[in-house]
Amino acid sequence: MLSKAKTLWALEQMKLEFPNAQGALNWDTPFHLLMAVILSAQATDISVNKVAPALFDRFPDPASLASADLQEIESYIHSIGLYHNKAKHLKACAQQIIARFDGQVPQSHTDLESLPGVGRKTANVVLGDAFRIPGFAVDTHVARVSKRLQIVKKSASVQEVEQALTAKLPKGEWVIDHHTMILFGRYRCTARNPKCETCPLLSICAEGQRRVNTK
Numbered sequence: 001m002l003s004k005a006k007t008l009w010a011l012e013q014m015k016l017e018f019p020n021a022q023g024a025l026n027w028d029t030p031f032h033l034l035m036a037v038i039l040s041a042q043a044t045d046i047s048v049n050k051v052a053p054a055l056f057d058r059f060p061d062p063a064s065l066a067s068a069d070l071q072e073i074e075s076y077i078h079s080i081g082l083y084h085n086k087a088k089h090l091k092a093c094a095q096q097i098i099a100r101f102d103g104q105v106p107q108s109h110t111d112l113e114s115l116p117g118v119g120r121k122t123a124n125v126v127l128g129d130a131f132r133i134p135g136f137a138v139d140t141h142v143a144r145v146s147k148r149l150q151i152v153k154k155s156a157s158v159q160e161v162e163q164a165l166t167a168k169l170p171k172g173e174w175v176i177d178h179h180t181m182i183l184f185g186r187y188r189c190t191a192r193n194p195k196c197e198t199c200p201l202l203s204i205c206a207e208g209q210r211r212v213n214t215k
């Protein structure tokens with residue numbers, strides 16, 4: 001597996017290629033970020049950003065969303081995949097935030113993950129971006145890059161990827177490292193046809209070397 005020192009170096013190289021990385025979702029309040037991240041599951045950030053202005057305008061807070069008709073919520077998000085389920089989750093989530101957390105988005109993993117539609121990744125994104133509480137959200141890009149670079153073994157679960165990254169990278173950098181790895185995975189180490197020949201990490205990446213040598 002890639003050592004701690006080499007993992008740190010790899011992140012430095014990624015940051016040189018993608019400086020000042022940040023999330024692509026548009027939001028203005030922690031509650032709206034939570035809504036946006038729930039909507040972004042198996043959907044693109046661009047598609048969520050398209051529906052966000054009208055959605056956020058109509059539902060500025062948990063109270064307005066908690067009392068809305070499901071059909072009305074769906075009418076704002078029908079262009080997004082799985083919108084039936086997502087509308088249910090959004091409404092139930094708003095209801096629980098009012099009932100259990102005094103109308104405020106909770107600021108702990110346990111409380112956030114107890115909300116409908118909120119998993120570990122969503123909780124990490126909300127804690128990191130809305131509250132600057134360090135967390136390492138593992139999405140498909142972060143997992144793929146970690147496996148190709150052998151930061152973790154190929155069969156690692158999402159939890160194992162998170163554990164390895166948080167053990168090897170400094171806590172204060174987790175939020176920006178997460179965003180950096182997403183951009184690196186989205187534009188350099190892509191799922192199909194990664195751009196290995198010109199990759200700054202080729203010297204430490206067995207997967208990249210194998211791909212280059214078999215071309």
Ligand code: SF4
Binds near residue numbers: 205
């Ligand atoms: S060399 Fe290729 S596989 Fe390795 S990190 Fe770079 S793009 Fe990804």
